[in-house]
Amino acid sequence: MTTPDDPLHPALVADVTTVSPSLRRIRFEMPAGTGFTAAGQPDERVLIDFPGLDHRRSYTVRGWVPHRRLLDVDFAVHAGGAAAAWARSAAPGDAVRLSSATGWWRPPPGARELLLLADVSALPAAGRIVESLGPGTSVRVVAEIPDAGDRQEWDTHADIAVTWLTSPGLLPSTLVDLPGLDSVEYLWSCGETSTSRRIRAHLRRTLGWAPERYHVMGYWQADREGWLARYARVQDRIEAIAARELAAGRSADEVRDVIDDALSEADL
Numbered sequence: 001m002t003t004p005d006d007p008l009h010p011a012l013v014a015d016v017t018t019v020s021p022s023l024r025r026i027r028f029e030m031p032a033g034t035g036f037t038a039a040g041q042p043d044e045r046v047l048i049d050f051p052g053l054d055h056r057r058s059y060t061v062r063g064w065v066p067h068r069r070l071l072d073v074d075f076a077v078h079a080g081g082a083a084a085a086w087a088r089s090a091a092p093g094d095a096v097r098l099s100s101a102t103g104w105w106r107p108p109p110g111a112r113e114l115l116l117l118a119d120v121s122a123l124p125a126a127g128r129i130v131e132s133l134g135p136g137t138s139v140r141v142v143a144e145i146p147d148a149g150d151r152q153e154w155d156t157h158a159d160i161a162v163t164w165l166t167s168p169g170l171l172p173s174t175l176v177d178l179p180g181l182d183s184v185e186y187l188w189s190c191g192e193t194s195t196s197r198r199i200r201a202h203l204r205r206t207l208g209w210a211p212e213r214y215h216v217m218g219y220w221q222a223d224r225e226g227w228l229a230r231y232a233r234v235q236d237r238i239e240a241i242a243a244r245e246l247a248a249g250r251s252a253d254e255v256r257d258v259i260d261d262a263l264s265e266a267d268l
Contacts, residue, residue, distance in 0.1 A: 007049035007056055007097035009036045013090050014070065021147040022078035022120050024087050025062065028096065030069040038064050041103025042132040043125040043188070046071070049097040050086050057083045058219070060125040061101055071098070074124035078146050081224075104215050105129060107186035114139040114158075115184045117171050117199065119191035120146055121219045129188065133158035142178070144171050144191070172198040186213060193218025194268075197260050204257070211253045227268060234266045 011028035019025050030036055049056045063072035075087035118126040126141055133139060137158040144165040151164050172195060189199050200216040203209045221227050241262050245255045
């Protein structure tokens with residue numbers, strides 16, 4: 001049985017442009033009659049199956065032109081990894097397969113005070129979110145970038161203030177010290193997984209925010225191979241904890257709290 005996350009839609013690289021020192025935009029073209037469906041949220045993502053690689057990776061849709069079947073993805077190419085290497089050398093005519101899109105941007109109806117936290121991997125989604133906002137909305141963006149040349153400007157009808165951080169690992173502490181958090185009606189934060197856990201813990205436990213007031217997601221894992229090796233040593237225990245909490249009728253957020261604690265205790 002197939003699922004929306006299966007990369008069933010063939011696509012070819014149509015164009016490649018450099019966005020900034022750390023980001024390369026690749027435009028994919030899909031054939032006529034494609035069954036690809038967009039999710040409709042500005043942070044929607046697709047899973048990409050790269051030829052010759054034994055894994056698929058999730059990437060934000062930076063732009064989608066349905067009548068021309070063109071889909072833009074901004075790849076972070078400053079780091080290592082097989083997918084980044086593919087993006088650095090991609091050329092028109094190269095083939096991939098794409099899944100249908102899934103998104104998570106769901107601010108409460110009428111929310112007007114927004115806060116976005118992003119590292120460079122989440123910058124494409126943050127940019128698309130900002131560009132989707134209408135007048136009467138106020139959005140603050142705190143973005144962590146590896147190079148000052150990665151700063152971007154976005155066209156938007158919203159009132160916008162952007163803080164650029166050029167030192168790594170500052171998003172959690174910047175959030176803690178950020179003034180005016182009480183007025184934020186919806187917070188969206190995506191980036192490195194361990195950093196995202198710290199941000200979520202501050203929102204949920206320190207500030208006591210309700211889950212519908214924020215969306216926090218890990219896009220990637222620092223030292224992924226080392227992390228996977230360490231996780232393998234505690235995987236059975238983590239899965240047993242999750243099964244126990246689910247059997248006890250805990251909510252998804254309560255289960256995630258317990259798992260996050262277990263991961264932190266295992267230095268993960």
